[in-house]
Amino acid sequence: MTAVFLSNQVIKNAILSFILTSFSCDGMVIITLSASLQSLKPRPCEGNSCPSATQVQKIVFYSGLYLIAFSSGGVKSSLLPLGADQFDDENPAERTKQGSFFNWFYFCINVGALTSSTLIVWIQEHVGWAVGYGIASLCMALAAGCFLIGMPIIRTREPQGCPLKRVLQVLVACLHKVNLRVPADSSCLYDVQDNDFNIQGTRKLAHTTQFRFLDKAATMSDLDCKEGGEYSPWRLCTVTQVEELKMLLRLFPIWVASIVYSIAYAQMYTTLVE
Known part of the structure; x- marks a missing residue:
């Protein structure tokens, strides 16, 4: 809701989508660091005794999670209308391409969900949590970079009110x-x-x-x-x-x-x- 309000009232949809994608990338980096650095991880379990995480470790970890949650909700609600803005409904050829875009958009979302629920989970369990999170962070960084490169050619609409x-x-x-x-x-x-x-x-x-x-x-x-x-x-x-x-x-x-x-x-x- 916040992202929809901002894109309609204050910020152009393309700029808001890039900002939220960057936030999501930052959140993934924080989670990766939390799983990689010894100072940000709880001490290993000794037998049946597992030390709890310190307050700083919890703050770092949950800040990454909340940043991802906030940005992901905004990205999902702003990217779809941004994609629709790239096509002219008055043009029959572009209207057909718009329908194809929605199909591929949904397909890619499900492929990403399937990959994260199978391959990434397997890597986290058998290789390491830091590696799994690192792969996800790299993907988000590549997505943000590609988005930034394409910004000059993206069609944008001015905010039109709530x-x-x-x-x-x-x-x-x-x-x-x-x-x-x-x-x-x-x-x-x-x-x-x-x-x-x-x-x-x-x-x-x-x-x-x-x-x-x-x-x-x-x-x-x-x-x-x-x-x-x-x-x-x-x-x-x-x-x-x-x-x-x-x-x-x-x-x-x-x-x-x-x-x-x-x-x-x-x-x-x-x-x-x-």
Whole structure:
């Protein structure tokens, strides 16, 4: 969520992705050092007695873990839209390549997960934890380096505002107009000209008849105007804003259905270690 907010409000997606990739690389280096240096490792067990780690050793180790956890969540949420930005949806040829990109992206993620859960785990158990972590650190460093080299040719978009705010505006506008009747003619709903959407970098969406109760947010009333004749975005939303929320609602069942799969998928990271 933090990465999504930053990429939409403050930092370009490409820059944020590189920063988070660098953080992940730093975290892997810290973990590697924690498993390599004697001063950062607990003393070996003597019989049934195993000395506990010192406070400094715990701080170093957990700081690496938390840095990886923070950056990994951000990288996963920022890389996918960054990849989508490299293709023009208006171009049929690039739209086909975009679908191919998503397929290869998911394939590479699973190959990486399979490799880390089998080969890297085997190396850690039979060669050494430091070697296993070192290989992962090297891979992250190579990824960050390749990303940096490709930065000049990457397509980037300027931050366009928080999408969550647009969703909340639709919900609040609906609550204001809960007793208002939606017009039968969709052309009577509030919308803006194509030029305004081009300036904002937003694509105009066509009206759909599903979830008609949300159309209340785009239904105009006398109370929608602020001082100066402008419409309040918290009382009147465009058809495109309403359709964006409708799209999220249509995706909700798919998200719910994937929860069970995600739970089972997450077990792959711990099965072999246990």
